[in-house]
Amino acid sequence: MKRSLVAPTASAAAILLALAAGCSSSSNSGGSASGGSSSGGSSSGKSYKMSFIQGVAGDGFYVTMGCGMQAEAKKLGNVTVNTQGPTKFDPTLQNPIIQSVTASKPDAILIAPDDVTASQTPVDAAMNAGIKVVLVDTTLKNPAGAVSQISSDNLAGGADAFTAIKQLVPGGGQVLVVNVQPGVSTTDQRTSGFAAAAKADPKFHYVGVQYDQDSASIAAQVTAAALQKNPGIVGIFATNLFSAEGAATGVRQAGKSGKVKIVGFDAEPDEITALQQGTVQALIAQSPYTIGTNAVDQAVAALSGKPTTKKIGTKFTIITKANLNSAASQAAIYKTSC
Ligand code: T6T
Numbered sequence: 482m483k484r485s486l487v488a489p490t491a492s493a494a495a496i497l498l499a500l501a502a503g504c505s506s507s508s509n510s511g512g513s514a515s516g517g518s519s520s521g522g523s524s525s526g527k528s529y530k531m532s533f534i535q536g537v538a539g540d541g542f543y544v545t546m547g548c549g550m551q552a553e554a555k556k557l558g559n560v561t562v563n564t565q566g567p568t569k570f571d572p573t574l575q576n577p578i579i580q581s582v583t584a585s586k587p588d589a590i591l592i593a594p595d596d597v598t599a600s601q602t603p604v605d606a607a608m609n610a611g612i613k614v615v616l617v618d619t620t621l622k623n624p625a626g627a628v629s630q631i632s633s634d635n636l637a638g639g640a641d642a643f644t645a646i647k648q649l650v651p652g653g654g655q656v657l658v659v660n661v662q663p664g665v666s667t668t669d670q671r672t673s674g675f676a677a678a679a680k681a682d683p684k685f686h687y688v689g690v691q692y693d694q695d696s697a698s699i700a701a702q703v704t705a706a707a708l709q710k711n712p713g714i715v716g717i718f719a720t721n722l723f724s725a726e727g728a729a730t731g732v733r734q735a736g737k738s739g740k741v742k743i744v745g746f747d748a749e750p751d752e753i754t755a756l757q758q759g760t761v762q763a764l765i766a767q768s769p770y771t772i773g774t775n776a777v778d779q780a781v782a783a784l785s786g787k788p789t790t791k792k793i794g795t796k797f798t799i800i801t802k803a804n805l806n807s808a809a810s811q812a813a814i815y816k817t818s819c
């Protein structure tokens with residue numbers, strides 16, 4: 482195994498630049514460092530069947546990741562990837578999919594586990610059946626058996642979100658997190674990164690986290706209720722796509738658009754609309770396409786006995802209304818189909 486790559490993140494200066502000016506801010510891509518190296522198995526004459534198990538179906542983040550996988554598979558020529566996902570971000574719905582995919586004996590499973598604990602047993606069973614597992618985006622309590630873990634640096638992303646709110650509201654005030662549900666490794670890490678940074682700043686008061694079960698309508702409800710309970714809220718960090726969409730609706734319904742600043746993760750078209758309308762002030766776009774290409778490459782490397790990279794970090798792009806038309810921002814917007 483190669484040494485872990487350091488997961489890159491956006492620096493405070495880069496966030497400031499993105500918030501103030503018309504240029505997109507992104508850090509170096511750990512993904513491109515390894516993403517370009519197709520450890521192709523075509524030379525060996527073997528072909529590989531892979532299954533991509535999404536965290537949830539119909540989420541632009543995983544759609545874009547799947548596009549990266551399909552493009553890489555096409556490029557390599559000897560890989561096929563089929564995709565499945567639960568209708569909700571819920572381990573009780575995803576686990577049966579993991580079990581049925583395992584029973585179908587693919588060469589590799591590329592998976593975003595829905596829960597750090599509840600997903601462990603079925604993923605372990607897949608590994609014990611000799612299937613190579615690559616963890617994409619989310620991870621497990623014990624990821625040791627996986628070929629590779631490929632994701633954003635979510636802890637740093639949460640801290641970046643606080644930096645952005647601080648720059649939008651320099652005077653400080655109450656800040657809230659709208660999050661998915663406990664047990665999702667990525668969004669829990671984003672919350673921790675944000676909370677730690679907010680608590681360390683005496684100008685800000687962290688009022689805690691509201692959960693939305695990955696539903697934009699629940700996110701809107703909990704946001705509206707929190708704004709009523711805490712009228713001093715000046716900033717909201719929405720930890721993923723549906724949380725951001727819902728938080729934007731909640732703030733708009735409360736008549737506080739633009740007054741309460743929202744920084745959201747991800748960059749799905751509806752989030753971009755909220756940015757254009759001024760309900761959301763900044764988006765932290767991840768690199769799902771690159772996660773997808775890397776995942777296929779890592780699985781192929783493992784299957785063909787080549788070195789793998791235990792941890793791969795992929796970049797963020799901070800998108801604001803001011804830099805939205807830049808090439809970097811446009812390229813970072815998630816796809817709804819390939
Ligand atoms: O933010 C992404 C992903 O990184 C997270 O694990 C779950 O939510 C998303 O898929 C966006 O909805």
